[in-house]
Amino acid sequence: MSVSFNARNVVTALVAAGLLLLPLYSQLTGNIFVLTLFTRIVIFALAAASLNLIMGYGGMMSFGHAAYLGIGGYAVGILAHEGIGSGFIQWPVAILASALFALAVGSLSLRTRGVYFIMITLAFAQMAYYVASGLARYGGDDGLTIYKRSDFDGLINLSGRVQFYYLCLACLFGGVYLIWRIVNSRFGMVVQGLRSNEARMQAIGFPANRYRLVCFVISGMMCGLAGALLANNTDFVSPASMYWTRSGDLMVMVILGGMGSLFGPVIGAIAYLLLEESLSQITEYWAMILGPMLLLIVLFGRGGIMGMLGRPRRG
């Protein structure tokens, strides 16, 4: 597939370059806040990208994706609390725990479609939320402070702002690259075919739910990694990170940026969190401004921001 100079690719390249050069800008201007803000944005972009894999490409409207943010975060927090500080243990556990949760949720919820699927994924995430609230040993409702960030044996120091930012960015770019490979692979073709017409895919010989489930699990694992990053970023994990409004935020980022476009969720996360940040400085009631704006984008720009920049090429 040749790279063409359409608006989408130009914007994608500019945004990627901007993210890469951000620490430089931060150093030159002495603006530390922008780096902190964008670390958070990059982490949420990874979570949104993982949601886009099942929602945009797979047609699975999960309304419980924040659960993996929490599970990844709690894996790091609980292990740290119990004296296991190595990231080489914490992070694989975060990803594995997310995989197991996705496997359980997926194998039950994928028996349903449409609104029921949305409701069941939501119900599971809320269950995770209440379980976390009940973990008295790990702070319960109040959450759990992480006193020491994941330790990678001097390989990388997560307490260094710039190092941590680049680690998050590497995870994001790695995640997007992985999704790009998956989407264009045989597996990805099947998943997208199932989104388009399940009966047809069954008739030509594909067992639908097996492929859907694997896709669901991959997505959960990526979001679990985002959860581990988020916990390190805030030095804190609480049940609130799994609350349904958080899942809603992720959905909005995906829809805002453009469902089913590779880089859309990244742009969506940037736009959403920047808007939230700037509007909340103007007024306490920022949601009243953000809400109608989102409504307009959903109503008139059906492909989100990426959709407004033109149609994707199909090869």
Next chain:
Amino acid sequence: MADALLRVENLVRRFGGILATDNLSLDVISGELHAIIGPNGAGKTTLISQLTGQLLPNSGTVHFAGQDITHLPAFRRSALGLARSFQITSLLSDFTALDNVALAAQAHDGHSFRFWGNARKESRLRDAAHAALSRVGLDHRADVVVSELSHGEQRELELAVALATKPQLLLLDEPMAGLGVTESARMVKLLQELRKEVTIVLVEHDMQAVFALADRITVLVYGRVIASGVPSAIRSNEEVKRAYLGDQHVVVAHG
């Protein structure tokens, strides 16, 4: 008949109080083109759906190539060599024609838990897809998105998708539905070619096409077989005339 490729025995399917398939038995012999006709609501599509596994029967059995497939899910039947086209065009409408057919080829080329290589660059799948598209005369439209194809082209694509699964038995649910006169003629010609290679069960309203193509015809009325035999026998069958052909003949004669 010992060498029946498809054997349906005492099939029953109810929808509430309605018997859509009423104790239906049917044999399809390897190599033949077997047409199923009947007035609207005779249960033709219901029958096809039970053969391909989209619907399960309440009782009765379906054997394919000697194997009991009554309770197999659709994707397993496809793996055994059973392919269908849909009465109402059912394709991946946001994919290109080529992608639609390539996916059908992919479905029969091992499992698809391959996450890395670009499927659109696999020449094995692409070549198979191009071959199937050429077969139905659609190769020049390979890169067009399905939703932008004409209705006739979509019907042909349905056929190409079915062919790409390398079927032993092709179940065609009204392939001529909604086609114009020239398109219909092209489809008949195409089926005449295909029948040399694959056993076909054809559900069709177009009587001219059915009598031109079929080796044997089974007539369904209210989910029951009222007659089954060679076209000339069906043409002269009194019960068939009464139930079905009477008014249709007039249409054909004047149309």
